Amino acid sequence: MDKITIIVPCYNEQEGVEQFYTAVTDVLKDIKDCEFRYLFINDGSTDDTLLKIRELAADHEDVSYIGLSRNFGKEPAMMAGLDYAEGDAVIIMDADLQHPPQLIPEMIDWWRKGYDDVCAKRTGRDDEAWLKRTAANLFYLGMDSVSKIKLQRDVGDFRLLDKRCVAALRLMRENQRFTKGMYTWVGYRKKEIPFHVQPRAYGKTTWNYLSLCNLAIEGITSFTTAPLRMTTMLGMGVSVLALGYMCFVLFNALCYGDPVAGYPTLITVMLFLGGVQLLSLGIIGEYLGRVFTESKHRPAYLVDEYNGIKVIYDSPVKKPEVTKS
Incomplete structure (x- = not known):
């Protein structure tokens, strides 16, 4: 049976x-x-x-x-x-x-x-x-595209x-x-x-929605490192764009005598780069936080009572014993 x-x-x-x-x-x-x-x-x-x-x-x-x-x-x-x-x-x-x-x-x-x-x-x-419904569809679509x-x-x-x-x-x-x-x-x-x-x-x-969002983050950080790789690619892309823009500004200044980009351009670039850096740090922080949590080796749960019997944890490596209360 x-x-x-x-x-x-x-x-x-x-x-x-x-x-x-x-x-x-x-x-x-x-x-x-x-x-x-x-x-x-x-x-x-x-x-x-x-x-x-x-x-x-x-x-x-x-x-x-x-x-x-x-x-x-x-x-x-x-x-x-x-x-x-x-x-x-x-x-x-x-x-x-x-x-x-x-x-x-x-x-x-x-x-x-x-x-x-x-x-x-x-x-x-x-x-x-x-x-x-839309968020769920986007989550499955995103996971399928980045996770093995x-x-x-x-x-x-x-x-x-x-x-x-x-x-x-x-x-x-x-x-x-x-x-x-x-x-x-x-x-x-x-x-x-x-x-x-x-x-x-x-x-x-x-x-x-907050609980579902946290669950989605758990899923992404548990089964793929794609966000870290995307951060690397984003950093490389921004660096290339910054280098191209710098060459453009220098070319104009040397050939046409145009002044270097002023305050609005400088602030826009700084805010953009700052946002990219904070986003990258946030993604790295999510993974680092998981490493920090797992490194403590704490149990995922603690049992207080099993079928009316109080549970005593006398050792982190042994199965918990039970004693009548």
Whole structure:
């Protein structure tokens, strides 16, 4: 019998934890020869999400949970789920039911046919605002043009991963994570299944344009050094233009007696060069900041509680032990 763990990152999802469990269980009860377990990850929620998960775990033997020590973000929360998940495969889902549980049987069918990564692909973005849709298209277009890693377009975290993929992802311990790129980087056989994103069953999303912008920067700086090379090319181009302009000014001064360019020209050139320098320093700073963060070798997340048991980290190199509180 195949054992599959459903990983559910949660942040302020108190209204939908039980609703999610009920909706998914109604679909899974018709799947034969599979044993399912739920692994909820409470990512430092400020509401009663952890309390609701505890109650759900107390009522159902197939529910486990992890409580992180604070809010680390969805990417580290998924990493915690992958670290603690057991079985032959995992399925990653959002707790807001925007990922339709009805797709799970088809995922399992393709997995049993030999695919290691069965992912859900959005059929369209008509439900999003024009600005968000355009920004997403530009991001994928830009990544495809500068990165050696071709991201799966309109494919997110809703997917089934074989234990081989899970083991590979566990090897990638960086703090600033871009999991969408990691899925592509590890390779293995992939199968995309089209689906339509459902409206949220409750509440409002915590994602905003700033969060999406930060995610895009993480993706660019994680999987390509093209911005650094573009900065080099920009510097070379500006140097060539400056040299050409200098020759032009000297030629006019020597041949026609024209005065050297005055104040407006000087200020314009200085502002332009200053902007180029600041842009270059900013790009270098993004990469340097990543090096600084990774050089600390801090864990991507800390677990406060695992199935009601307090976690103690007694060594940075050993697996954390647990003790009853």
